Amino acid sequence: MIGAGGAGLRAAIEASSAGVSVGLVCKSLLGKAHTVMAEGGIAAALANVDERDSWKVHFADTMRGGQYLNNWRMAELHAKEAPDRVRELEAWGALFDRTKDGRILQRNFGGHRYPRLAHVGDRTGLEMIRTLQDQGIHQGIEVHMECTVVALLKDGERVCGAFGYDREKGLLHLYRAGAIVLATGGIGRAYEITSNSWEYTGDGHALAYDAGAELMDMEFVQFHPTGMVWPPSVQGILVTEGVRGEGGVLLNSKGRRFLFDDIPDNYKAQTASDEEEGWRYTQGDKSARRPPELLTRDHVARCIVREVREGRGSPHGGVFLDIAWIRKKLPNAEEVIKKKLPSMYHQFLKLADVDITKQQMEVGPTTHYVMGGVRVDAETQMSTVPGLFAAGECAAGLHGANRLGGNSLSDLLVFGQRAGAHAARFARERRAGEVDQRQLDEAARRALSPFEERGDGTGPYRIQHELQKMMQNLVGIVRRESEMARAVEELAGLRRRAAQVRIDGNRSYNPAWHTALDLQNLIVVSEAVARSALERKESRGAHFRDDLPKQDPAFAKFNIVVKRGADGAMRVERRPIPEMPTELKKIIEEMK
Amino acid sequence: MKATFSIWRGDAQGGAFRDYPTEVSEGMVVLDAVHRIQSEQAGDLAVRWNCKAGKCGSCSAEINGLPRLMCMTRLSDLPLENPVTVAPMKAFPLLRDLVTDVSWNFAVKKRIKKFKPRPPDAPDGTWRMAQADIERVQEFRKCIECFLCQDVCHVLREHQLHDKFIGPRFFTYAAALEMHPLDTEDRVEELKEAQGIGFCNITKCCTRVCPEEINITDNAIIPLKERVVDRVYDPLTRLLRILRGS
Ligand SMILES: Cc1cc2nc3c(=O)[nH]c(=O)nc-3n(C[C@H](O)[C@H](O)[C@H](O)COP(=O)(O)OP(=O)(O)OC[C@H]3O[C@@H](n4cnc5c(N)ncnc54)[C@H](O)[C@@H]3O)c2cc1C
Ligand code: SF4
Ligand code: SF4
Ligand code: FES
Numbered sequence: 001m002i003g004a005g006g007a008g009l010r011a012a013i014e015a016s017s018a019g020v021s022v023g024l025v026c027k028s029l030l031g032k033a034h035t036v037m038a039e040g041g042i043a044a045a046l047a048n049v050d051e052r053d054s055w056k057v058h059f060a061d062t063m064r065g066g067q068y069l070n071n072w073r074m075a076e077l078h079a080k081e082a083p084d085r086v087r088e089l090e091a092w093g094a095l096f097d098r099t100k101d102g103r104i105l106q107r108n109f110g111g112h113r114y115p116r117l118a119h120v121g122d123r124t125g126l127e128m129i130r131t132l133q134d135q136g137i138h139q140g141i142e143v144h145m146e147c148t149v150v151a152l153l154k155d156g157e158r159v160c161g162a163f164g165y166d167r168e169k170g171l172l173h174l175y176r177a178g179a180i181v182l183a184t185g186g187i188g189r190a191y192e193i194t195s196n197s198w199e200y201t202g203d204g205h206a207l208a209y210d211a212g213a214e215l216m217d218m219e220f221v222q223f224h225p226t227g228m229v230w231p232p233s234v235q236g237i238l239v240t241e242g243v244r245g246e247g248g249v250l251l252n253s254k255g256r257r258f259l260f261d262d263i264p265d266n267y268k269a270q271t272a273s274d275e276e277e278g279w280r281y282t283q284g285d286k287s288a289r290r291p292p293e294l295l296t297r298d299h300v301a302r303c304i305v306r307e308v309r310e311g312r313g314s315p316h317g318g319v320f321l322d323i324a325w326i327r328k329k330l331p332n333a334e335e336v337i338k339k340k341l342p343s344m345y346h347q348f349l350k351l352a353d354v355d356i357t358k359q360q361m362e363v364g365p366t367t368h369y370v371m372g373g374v375r376v377d378a379e380t381q382m383s384t385v386p387g388l389f390a391a392g393e394c395a396a397g398l399h400g401a402n403r404l405g406g407n408s409l410s411d412l413l414v415f416g417q418r419a420g421a422h423a424a425r426f427a428r429e430r431r432a433g434e435v436d437q438r439q440l441d442e443a444a445r446r447a448l449s450p451f452e453e454r455g456d457g458t459g460p461y462r463i464q465h466e467l468q469k470m471m472q473n474l475v476g477i478v479r480r481e482s483e484m485a486r487a488v489e490e491l492a493g494l495r496r497r498a499a500q501v502r503i504d505g506n507r508s509y510n511p512a513w514h515t516a517l518d519l520q521n522l523i524v525v526s527e528a529v530a531r532s533a534l535e536r537k538e539s540r541g542a543h544f545r546d547d548l549p550k551q552d553p554a555f556a557k558f559n560i561v562v563k564r565g566a567d568g569a570m571r572v573e574r575r576p577i578p579e580m581p582t583e584l585k586k587i588i589e590e591m592k
Numbered sequence: 593m594k595a596t597f598s599i600w601r602g603d604a605q606g607g608a609f610r611d612y613p614t615e616v617s618e619g620m621v622v623l624d625a626v627h628r629i630q631s632e633q634a635g636d637l638a639v640r641w642n643c644k645a646g647k648c649g650s651c652s653a654e655i656n657g658l659p660r661l662m663c664m665t666r667l668s669d670l671p672l673e674n675p676v677t678v679a680p681m682k683a684f685p686l687l688r689d690l691v692t693d694v695s696w697n698f699a700v701k702k703r704i705k706k707f708k709p710r711p712p713d714a715p716d717g718t719w720r721m722a723q724a725d726i727e728r729v730q731e732f733r734k735c736i737e738c739f740l741c742q743d744v745c746h747v748l749r750e751h752q753l754h755d756k757f758i759g760p761r762f763f764t765y766a767a768a769l770e771m772h773p774l775d776t777e778d779r780v781e782e783l784k785e786a787q788g789i790g791f792c793n794i795t796k797c798c799t800r801v802c803p804e805e806i807n808i809t810d811n812a813i814i815p816l817k818e819r820v821v822d823r824v825y826d827p828l829t830r831l832l833r834i835l836r837g838s
Contacts, residue, residue, distance in 0.1 A: 028642055036643070087718055093707035095721075095729055104718075123647070137701065137702050138706045168693075197641070198641070231617075231620070350664055504635045504636050510635075511630065
C-alpha cells in the first residue's frame with residue numbers, strides 16, 4: 001500500500017484481514033495524511049435524519065454532480081456500500097455526532113438532496129483517520145513512515161515492487177510486492193492557491209503513468225469555493241462547506257446573496273426560491289429546498305470569480321461568508337456555531353483575528369481536489385497495469401466532472417476496501433514477479449541525480465513556485481485555448497530546468513532533495529491536466545473555458561485519458577463511456 | 593519588516609542555533625517564516641508540516657522556549673525586537689534541525705489494549721448513544737498527536753522515564769477508550785503498572801500546552817487515577833467486579 005490516508009489504511013486493513021502480508025508506505029508520519037484535514041463529513045445514505053434518503057438518491061446526486069461523466073458502476077457501488085463502511089467505523093470506535101434517538105447524525109452538504117454527511121463537528125477526517133490507524137496497528141501491518149516511493153518496478157506487464165527512499169537517512173529501499181495499491185491522494189501542489197499540503201504532488205498519478213497506466217479525467221480539478229484569502233500567509237486554507245450547511249450565506253460587497261441570481265437549470269427545481277426557504281432547509285425543514293449556497297462547488301466557485309471580476313468583491317479579493325447572521329434567528333447562535341464549527345471558529349480567531357460568531361469571513365476559491373486519476377476497473381480498482389491498483393483521490397471514475405463534498409471520505413472507505421480485497425487476491429493467486437536489476441539501477445540513478453554537480457541550476461523551491469504560478473494563471477478556474485497551449489510549452493521548459501536543479505546539503509532529512517524529486521511528478525500531472533483540458537472543447541463541471549462556455553452533448557459521451565506513448569511523449573485519447581443499464585437510467589430519470 | 597529567527601541546525605552528533613534574518617509581513621506564522629528561510633537561504637532545513645492549520649499536529653517545536661505548533665503561532669504575538677528562537681522538541685531524540693524521532697509514541701500506542709465494543713444494540717448491527725454521553729470522549733478524540741504534551745511533561749523531558757511511563761497523550765488515549773460508552777475492555781491494571789500513571793504528579797503542564805485545549809489532567813488523568821485507586825483500595829468494588837465477571 002502506497003499511502004496511509006483513508007484509502008491506503010482501509011485497503012491495508014482489508015488486505016491484512018484477508019491474510020496476506022501488508023506493508024504500508026507513507027511520506028509523512030502515520031495519521032498526518034490529508035484525510036486528517038477533512039472537515040465536513042462522510043456521505044452515506046444512512047437515512048438517519050431523513051428517511052426519504054436511499055442509495056438511489058445518493059447515486060443520482062453523485063451522477064448529477066459529476067455531469068454524467070462518472071463511471072456509473074463506481075457511483076452505484078459507492079452509494080450502496082458507503083452506509084456499511086460508515087457503520088463499520090463505529091464498530092471500530094469512531095464516535096460520530098448523534099441524532100436525538102442516539103443514531104449517527106447527518107448534515108446537509110452541497111449537491112446532496114438530503115442531510116447525508118456523517119460527521120464529528122468539523123473534524124470528521126481526524127476521527128476517520130484515527131479510527132482506521134488505531135484499527136490498523138493491531139493487525140500486524142508493517143508501517144514504513146516517512147518513506148517516499150519514487151518508482152514502480154515491473155516484471156513484464158505486471159508490477160512486482162516499488163522503490164523509494166526514507167526521509168530520515170536518505171537510504172534507498174526496495175519493496176517487493178505481489179500487488180501494489182496506490183493511495184497517494186491528489187495534485188493540489190501544482191497550483192499556487194491550494195488547501196493541499198506538501199505531500200500532494202501527484203506522486204501516485206505519475207508513478208502509474210510511468211508504469212504505463214492510463215490517467216483519466218485529468219482536466220477536472222476542483223476549486224473549492226471557500227478558502228481563506230486574508231492574511232496572505234493563510235491564503236488557500238479551507239473553510240468547510242459545513243459553514244454553509246449550517247446556514248452560512250455568501251454575500252458580495254453590496255450585501256447581496258448573489259447566488260440567488262444564477263441558478264443552473266438542472267438544479268432549479270431543487271433550489272429554494274427565497275432566503276427564508278433556504279434557512280428553513282438548513283434547519284431541517286423537510287418541505288424546504290436547499291439554498292443556492294449549497295449548489296455544486298464548480299458553480300459556486302465560478303460565481304465568486306465573477307463577483308470579484310466585476311468589482312463586487314471583498315477588500316482582499318474574495319467575497320463574504322457570513323454565519324454570524326444566524327444570531328437573528330437563533331437566541332443561542334454563538335454557542336451553536338462554536339459547537340458545530342469549532343475548528344473554523346478556532347482557525348479564524350487564531351489566524352485572521354476574525355470571530356466568526358460576530359463577523360463575516362472573507363473567502364475565495366482554492367485548489368482542493370482532483371477528480372482525475374488512475375483509470376481503474378470499477379469492481380476491483382485495478383488499473384490497466386496488472387497488479388497495480390489505485391483507490392481514493394488518486395483514482396478516477398467516481399466523481400466525473402465534479403465531486404460532491406463528503407463523497408471523498410466515503411470513496412476512500414468503499415474503494416479502499418475493494419482495492420485491498422482485490423489486491424490481496426491478486427497477490428495470493430499468482431507467484432510474485434522478479435525484480436529486474438537494470439530497472440532498479442535506473443531508479444536509483446534518477447533518485448540521486450539531484451546531488452550531481454551541476455552548473456547554474458536553480459533551486460527546486462523556485463521552480464516549484466514558478467510552476468504553481470503558471471498553472472494557476474493558465475490552467476486555473478477559467479480556461480482558454482491559447483493559455484493552455486502556452487502552459488504546455490512552458491512545462492517543457494520547466495521540465496528541462498527541473499532536470500538541472502541544484503540542491504544543498506546531504507541525504508539526511510533534506511527537503512530540498514525531496515522537493516526536487518516531487519517536482520518531476522508535478523510536471524507530469526500538470527501536463528496531463530493541461531493536455532486533457534485542451535482536448536475537452538466545451539465547459540462541463542469543474543472544467544470551464546471562457547472561449548467555449550457551453551456544454552456540448554458530443555463531449556458527454558467519453559472520458560479523456562492520457563498515457564505515455566512509445567516515443568515517451570504524452571498521448572491523449574478519448575474513451576467512450578459504456579451505455580448505462582436501464583435500471584440506473586430509470587433511477588436518474590425518477591430523481592430529476 | 594525584518595525579523596531574525598534563531599533556528600537550531602544540527603543532528604544527533606551536535607549543532608548550534610543559527611540566525612536567519614528574513615522579511616516578514618502581516619498575518620505570518622512561525623512556519624511561514626521557516627519556509628521562507630528554507631526556500632531562500634537554507635534549502636536543506638529540515639522541518640515537518642502538513643496542514644498549516646493546526647489540524648495534523650506535525651509542526652511541533654519549541655518557540656522562544658515554549659512547546660507550540662509553528663503553524664498556529666502568529667508572529668504578531670511574539671516580541672520581534674529579539675531573535676525568535678525555534679528549537680526541536682527536547683523530549684525526543686533529534687533527527688535533524690527541527691525534526692525529532694517521535695517513533696516511541698507510535699510504539700507506546702500499540703501497547704494499549706484496543707477498543708472492544710459491547711454487542712450491537714439494534715438488529716442492524718448499530719448502537720444507540722446519546723450525544724451527552726459521548727461528549728466527554730469526543731474531547732479526548734480531538735487530539736492531533738502533536739506530542740507537545742509529551743514534550744513538556746517532566747517525567748519524560750527531565751527524568752526520561754520513557755520505558756515506565758506512557759505520558760499525557762496516552763493517558764488521554766486510554767481515557768478515551770475507558771470512557772467510550774461502548775467499550776468493555778479493562779485497562780486499569782496496566783495503567784497502574786506498566787504505563788506508570790502514578791508518576792504523574794498533576795503539574796498540569798501538559799494541559800497548558802495542548803493546542804486542542806483538551807483538559808488532559810482534570811478530565812483524563814485524574815479520573816483514570818481515581819479508577820486505579822478504587823480498584824486497588826476498595827475491596828467491595830473489587831469483589832463486585834469479580835462477581836460481575838468484568
Ligand atoms: C482541508 C480539506 C478538507 C476536506 N474535507 C472533506 C470532507 O469534509 N469530506 C470529504 O469527503 N472530503 C474532504 N476532503 C477531501 C479528502 O480529505 C481527500 O480527498 C482524501 O482525504 C484523500 O484521501 P486519500 O486516502 O486518497 O489520500 P491522503 O489522505 O491524502 O493520503 C495520501 C497518502 O499517500 C502518501 N503518499 C503520497 N505520495 C507518496 C509516495 N510517493 N510514496 C509514499 N507515500 C506517498 C501520503 O504520505 C499519504 O499518507 C477535504 C480535503 C481537504 C484538503
Ligand atoms: S500533569 Fe502529569 S502528565 Fe501532565 S505534565 Fe504534569 S506530570 Fe506530566
Ligand atoms: S493531547 Fe493535546 S498536546 Fe497532547 S498530543 Fe494530543 S493534541 Fe497534542
Ligand atoms: S502543519 Fe498541521 S498542525 Fe501545524
